[in-house]
Amino acid sequence: MKINVLKPVLVSNQERAKENRKFFDRYNSLVLNIIGAPGSGKTSVIENIVKKLKSSYRILVIEGDIKGSLDSEKLMKTGIDTIQINTITECHLDAFMISQALPKINKPYDLIMVENVGNLVCPAEFDIGEDFKVAILSTPEGDDKPVKYPLLFHRARVVIINKTDLLPYVDFKIKNARKNILAKNPRTMIFEVSARNGKGFDKLINFLKKELAKKK
Amino acid sequence: MKINVLKPVLVSNQERAKENRKFFDRYNSLVLNIIGAPGSGKTSVIENIVKKLKSSYRILVIEGDIKGSLDSEKLMKTGIDTIQINTITECHLDAFMISQALPKINKPYDLIMVENVGNLVCPAEFDIGEDFKVAILSTPEGDDKPVKYPLLFHRARVVIINKTDLLPYVDFKIKNARKNILAKNPRTMIFEVSARNGKGFDKLINFLKKELAKKK
Numbered sequence: 429m430k431i432n433v434l435k436p437v438l439v440s441n442q443e444r445a446k447e448n449r450k451f452f453d454r455y456n457s458l459v460l461n462i463i464g465a466p467g468s469g470k471t472s473v474i475e476n477i478v479k480k481l482k483s484s485y486r487i488l489v490i491e492g493d494i495k496g497s498l499d500s501e502k503l504m505k506t507g508i509d510t511i512q513i514n515t516i517t518e519c520h521l522d523a524f525m526i527s528q529a530l531p532k533i534n535k536p537y538d539l540i541m542v543e544n545v546g547n548l549v550c551p552a553e554f555d556i557g558e559d560f561k562v563a564i565l566s567t568p569e570g571d572d573k574p575v576k577y578p579l580l581f582h583r584a585r586v587v588i589i590n591k592t593d594l595l596p597y598v599d600f601k602i603k604n605a606r607k608n609i610l611a612k613n614p615r616t617m618i619f620e621v622s623a624r625n626g627k628g629f630d631k632l633i634n635f636l637k638k639e640l641a642k643k644k
Numbered sequence: 645m646k647i648n649v650l651k652p653v654l655v656s657n658q659e660r661a662k663e664n665r666k667f668f669d670r671y672n673s674l675v676l677n678i679i680g681a682p683g684s685g686k687t688s689v690i691e692n693i694v695k696k697l698k699s700s701y702r703i704l705v706i707e708g709d710i711k712g713s714l715d716s717e718k719l720m721k722t723g724i725d726t727i728q729i730n731t732i733t734e735c736h737l738d739a740f741m742i743s744q745a746l747p748k749i750n751k752p753y754d755l756i757m758v759e760n761v762g763n764l765v766c767p768a769e770f771d772i773g774e775d776f777k778v779a780i781l782s783t784p785e786g787d788d789k790p791v792k793y794p795l796l797f798h799r800a801r802v803v804i805i806n807k808t809d810l811l812p813y814v815d816f817k818i819k820n821a822r823k824n825i826l827a828k829n830p831r832t833m834i835f836e837v838s839a840r841n842g843k844g845f846d847k848l849i850n851f852l853k854k855e856l857a858k859k860k
Binding site for chain 1: 784
């Protein structure tokens with residue numbers, strides 16, 4: 429009996445993710461599941477993307493936080509729509525939590541960015557119906573993180589190395605990070621940015637525009 | 645039936661933690677459960693503490709990682725004993741995982757530092773038999789983290805603000821961080837350090853010496 433308890437939960441997460449994907453496909457939305465450590469700069473990276481894309485695309489951000497709404501308040505100032513999910517004790521978003529937010533989506537969006545709970549472990553395990561996972565790795569965390577949190581870096585199609593403005597002050601070698609990321613997934617697209625000074629976003633934005641075009 | 649499944653797990657974690665505590669009490673060991681985000685500098689903080697205390701105290705570090713042994717290899721170079729626990733998929737250490745390491749402890753230690761999995765959410769929920777939890781908050785993560793991860797900052801008796809050497813380059817105000825930490829627990833001891841240049845460790849070391857003396 430005990431063995432059966434976890435299995436249906438995971439199976440039905442997968443089923444629920446499929447349903448979410450169908451919902452997102454109705455409007456051909458590109459959906460990103462953005463995962464990174466606490467303080468890696470998920471919200472600031474999203475802010476930069478929003479600034480560059482909001483004049484041409486309809487954007488929604490779904491914010492996952494244990495508690496509070498600091499980040500969605502910050503993002504609302506950019507003029508886009510946001511939905512806040514509070515997980516209370518859960519360390520990740522799953523397909524069910526996302527499905528509860530879907531009835532609030534009452535207009536078509538081109539791009540939906542889901543900011544997951546700050547955590548490199550649990551969020552990597554759950555499909556929420558996204559097109560792909562985006563991992564954010566900030567330079568002060570160290571270039572060894574892909575070795576220590578392998579599942580996320582195995583599953584993420586895109587890795588954004590953030591806080592490149594801090595490179596002179598921290599022990600982080602881009603070369604080592606790239607090697608460690610590609611060892612987990614040789615096809616990962618890697619972008620280097622500084623959400624603080626805006627550097628490096630052009631390549632990322634071009635990539636996202638191509639992905640958005642594929643959806644239409 | 646389903647409701648009963650989780651409850652015994654948590655109850656018995658608490659019971660197992662009590663047993664661990666009894667084990668640690670046999671030699672009057674001071675046991676710290678060290679929790680912080682990936683890349684917050686847990687290992688480097690431990691290295692600094694080891695350097696300052698190893699000539700006078702017998703020290704053991706128990707390393708919790710999803711996979712690999714990068715950190716315990718680093719710490720073994722300081723000449724102290726280490727035990728590696730790989731959690732494989734689990735996002736935290738619990739009392740059972742620690743209890744499996746106890747048979748390997750075959751001599752008395754004054755100080756046992758347990759480095760938990762890099763995560764601000766799940767590790768905060770589990771008593772592993774420690775004397776107290778130590779949270780590490782690094783400045784690039786931002787001073788709002790105690791608001792976003794309340795349980796850890798409610799439960800930690802000590803918070804170490806690490807990477808103070810990066811303060812000129814990041815958006816982190818010590819004053820705000822202190823306010824946010826004390827709002828979750830007004831009795832928290834807060835220490836400001838840089839594991840990179842060694843600054844600020846004297847106060848922390850004095851505090852630990854007092855705690856070690858209480859055990860004897």
